[in-house]
Amino acid sequence: MTTPPSSPHRQILSISPFALASLLLIGATRLILENSKQGRFSLLQFPPDEILPLEIEEQSSWASNFSGGGSVAVPDDCNVFDGKWVYDNTSYPLYTDESCPYLSPQVTCQKNGRPDSLYQNWVWKPSECELPRFDALKLLEILRNKRLMFIGDSIHRSQHQSMVCLVQSVIPDGKKSVHRKPSMKIFRAEEFNVSIEFYWAPFLVESISDHAKKHSVQERLVKLDSIAKHSRHWEGADVLVFNSYVWWMYKPIINATNGTDSDMQEYNVTTAYRLALRTWANWLETSIDGRKQRVFFMSSSPTHLWNWEWKAGGLGNCFNESDPIQGPYWGTGSSHEIMGILHDILQELKVEVTFLNITQLSEFRKDGHTSVYTERKGNLLTSEERADPNTYADCIHWCLPGIPDTWNQILYAHLLADYGFLQMSI
Numbered sequence: 001m002t003t004p005p006s007s008p009h010r011q012i013l014s015i016s017p018f019a020l021a022s023l024l025l026i027g028a029t030r031l032i033l034e035n036s037k038q039g040r041f042s043l044l045q046f047p048p049d050e051i052l053p054l055e056i057e058e059q060s061s062w063a064s065n066f067s068g069g070g071s072v073a074v075p076d077d078c079n080v081f082d083g084k085w086v087y088d089n090t091s092y093p094l095y096t097d098e099s100c101p102y103l104s105p106q107v108t109c110q111k112n113g114r115p116d117s118l119y120q121n122w123v124w125k126p127s128e129c130e131l132p133r134f135d136a137l138k139l140l141e142i143l144r145n146k147r148l149m150f151i152g153d154s155i156h157r158s159q160h161q162s163m164v165c166l167v168q169s170v171i172p173d174g175k176k177s178v179h180r181k182p183s184m185k186i187f188r189a190e191e192f193n194v195s196i197e198f199y200w201a202p203f204l205v206e207s208i209s210d211h212a213k214k215h216s217v218q219e220r221l222v223k224l225d226s227i228a229k230h231s232r233h234w235e236g237a238d239v240l241v242f243n244s245y246v247w248w249m250y251k252p253i254i255n256a257t258n259g260t261d262s263d264m265q266e267y268n269v270t271t272a273y274r275l276a277l278r279t280w281a282n283w284l285e286t287s288i289d290g291r292k293q294r295v296f297f298m299s300s301s302p303t304h305l306w307n308w309e310w311k312a313g314g315l316g317n318c319f320n321e322s323d324p325i326q327g328p329y330w331g332t333g334s335s336h337e338i339m340g341i342l343h344d345i346l347q348e349l350k351v352e353v354t355f356l357n358i359t360q361l362s363e364f365r366k367d368g369h370t371s372v373y374t375e376r377k378g379n380l381l382t383s384e385e386r387a388d389p390n391t392y393a394d395c396i397h398w399c400l401p402g403i404p405d406t407w408n409q410i411l412y413a414h415l416l417a418d419y420g421f422l423q424m425s426i
Contacts, residue, residue, distance in 0.1 A: 074413050078129035081357050085122040085324045085364060093120040093401035094134060100165035100400075102178065102187065105375050107158055109399035112373040112380060116322050119367045119399060124406045132416055134409050136167040140192045142419050147195045149234060152243030153202035155301045155404075158397060159241075160185070160198035162404040163411075167196070183212050184233060197237070201230045202247035205276045209247065216377075220250060224258040224267075224275040231283050240288075241411065242280075243298040245338065246396065248273050270337050277345040288351045294418060295352065296411065297342070299359045302331055304366040304395045319389035321367040330363050354414060358407050368403045370394045 074080060097108040110117060124131065150160040164187045168176055171189050179186045187196045200212040206226040208217055234240060248254070248269050256267045258275060267275075288295060307314035309332060310325050346353055362368075371393045372386040385392040398404055 074126075074129050074131065074417070078126060080126045080129065080131060080410055080413065081361055082128070083124055083126040083361065085361075086125045087118075087121055088123045089121040091133075092123055094405065095165045095169060095401055096120075097400060100168060102164045102168060103161055103400055104157075105380060106154075106397060107161065107370060107374070107400040107402075109370055109373040109402075112370075112375075114371070114373040114399070118322050119365075120401045122324060122365070124361055124409070131409055132413055134166055134405075134412055136170040139412055139415065140167060140170070140189055140194055142415050143192065143194045143196075143239070145193045146238035147197060147236065148239045148241070149197040149199060149237040150241045150243075151199045151201055151204070151230075151234060152298075153200075153246050155246060155397060156241075156243040156298070157185075157198050157200070158400060159243075159298070159404045159407055160196065162400055162402075163196055163408050165400065166405065166408060183210065183230075199230070199233055202244065203276060204230070204242065204244045204280045206230060220247070220254055221264065222254060222256040222272060222276065223261065224256050224272055225279050226257075227279050227283050231287065235287060238292070239294045239296070239415065241296045241298060243301075244276075245300045248338070249335070270341060273338060274341045274345070277341065281345050281349055284349065284351050284353070290351050294354070294415075296354050296356055296414070297346065298407065299355065299357045300339075301396075301398075302359055302363045304331065304369060306332075307366070310366060316390060317393050318366050318369040318395035319371045319393040321369075321371075323367055324364040325366055326364075330360065356407070356410060356414075358410065361406070362403055365398075365403050368398050370397045370399050373399070 097103050097110050105112065148163070150156050150163070167189065168187070171191070175190045177188045177190070179188065183200045185198045188194070189196075200210065202209055203222050204227065206223040206229055208221045210230075252269055253266045254269050254272050255264055256272050256275075257264050258267075284295065304310075304318040304321070307316045307318070307321070310329060342355075346355060372381050372389050374381065374394050374397065376385075376392070376394075381392055
């Protein structure tokens with residue numbers, strides 16, 4: 001397989017999630033995000049110098065002697081987002097949809113009748129280093145007495161499910177549980193006093209789509225300056241992983257309020273996104289204790305809505321794709337303006353946020369989507385619907401096991417490097 005380009009310009013592409021009028025939003029503006037360690041976040045390098053709690057030698061020594069052994073921190077000069085997908089049907093997947101009881105039918109492609117399983121065996125290999133193999137017991141020890149919370153939309157919910165499946169097999173029956181609260185799903189590892197949580201907030205700020213299940217509305221309304229109803233649930237979490245993009249891109253404009261609920265206006269999505277992220281940033285700066293908490297922001301999860309982008313003359317989408325894209329590739333639904341807004345907000349922050357740029361590595365995986373092997377509105381697709389993939393194939397969400405496992409492997413590498421810091425924050 002051809003290695004993706006190493007240019008940092010290729011590493012910063014975000015995506016447009018729906019084959020709708022949202023594409024009108026994506027202009028010719030190309031914002032190049034600098035490969036710099038001088039800001040308050042890291043786009044390309046892992047891990048940034050300023051967040052390493054220990055020297056690399058100390059990290060390696062700790063990791064090799066820690067229970068289970070074998071995992072070492074990634075060198076700080078290694079860009080884990082530059083690499084290639086390598087086939088491995090010996091060591092991967094790390095779980096199956098049969099072995100993990102915590103997966104929703106939306107993502108269990110094998111159970112839902114997908115005839116191929118190759119998409120489960122591709123492993124991301126950085127060009128200049130090795131990602132540590134995921135060690136569930138080690139992660140649970142790192143997170144002992146702590147809360148790990150994923151905050152965002154249904155794609156982020158899949159990442160939460162992935163993380164739960166990656167750790168649950170090492171926990172005895174009777175020592176693990178799942179609890180649900182409004183907008184929340186909480187997995188508990190009792191012996192470690194660890195909770196791995198998901199909180200539904202597709203816009204981060206408040207909206208009329210905040211019900212975890214009843215959120216499908218034709219005209220979306222977002223409260224750009226309101227976040228308190230959500231954020232009160234985030235307070236006290238030790239590791240927060242945010243995501244917000246897909247739901248913004250339904251249309252080029254969005255109904256929103258800013259200042260008073262009675263003053264609803266139409267906003268350009270890019271303007272609304274900037275205002276919402278500033279509200280989120282203000283909450284971070286007033287509520288996050290950088291001495292005790294870690295904050296991450298996941299980049300956009302790409303879509304594969306039109307196969308003419310990787311196959312000359314194609315008239316379909318991600319349906320029936322079984323291999324990654326080879327060679328340089330990024331989809332046409334990449335909003336540089338949105339990515340630039342996120343860059344600006346993160347750079348201005350006075351608290352540490354680590355940006356996990358999983359967009360480019362995920363762009364290659366046209367084969368990993370749920371396609372027609374999923375559900376819609378709580379029901380699996382019928383045989384008639386599956387026979388019409390151009391209408392019904394889901395090329396936004398991902399099968400599990402699958403690509404979100406790699407995102408969590410990268411997150412795990414950061415938490416491994418942060419072990420000393422997280423222990424001091426107890």
